Amino acid sequence: MNNGELLSINELAALLGVSRSTVNAWRMDGAAPAEIKLDGGKLIRFRREDIDRWLESEAA
Template identity: 50%
Template sequence: MATPTTAINSRERLTVEEVCADLGVSRSTFYDWRAKGRSPRCIKLPNGEIRVRRAELERWLDSREEAA
């Protein structure tokens, strides 16, 4: 049986809850970033729900990496 983390990592499109859990931030922080254009690019479904592609989240994280 897969652990919850394994199941999340294998999904191509993540829910806002999954992204927030992965980043360790609240929903309100994620939506604040989104309003300010600082979040990963999102997909808005016809029902209004938001998804983030796993590859986009990884790209977004890589773009925020600082040189040590």
Template identity: 50%
Template sequence: MNDSSRSRDKMTVDELCAELQVSRSTFYDWRQKGRAPRCVKLPNGSLRIRRSDLENWLTDCEGSA
């Protein structure tokens, strides 16, 4: 796997919010309540979300709808 495909595998919070059409505050509210997709915290404090974790989270949301 090359660097560009590896970086596309991980989304920023802004990218996730844009894709789900939710505000950053909604995402952080979900995160505080333990309802957000699993995140990776980088050494600089930034968060990334693996696309596979987002897909699994969305599948789980469908099951509970």
């Protein structure tokens, strides 16, 4: 269980072994995991559970 862990763009990029710009490109294309916008949209975070679900769907 991940207890609602939230990852930043940099943390997601490191987890996946890709660059921050790759994650941002995926975001702009609508191909990234679901994101949460905090602080009026200034902070972007990803729920670990959404990342895991997204990875499962990409592997299918």
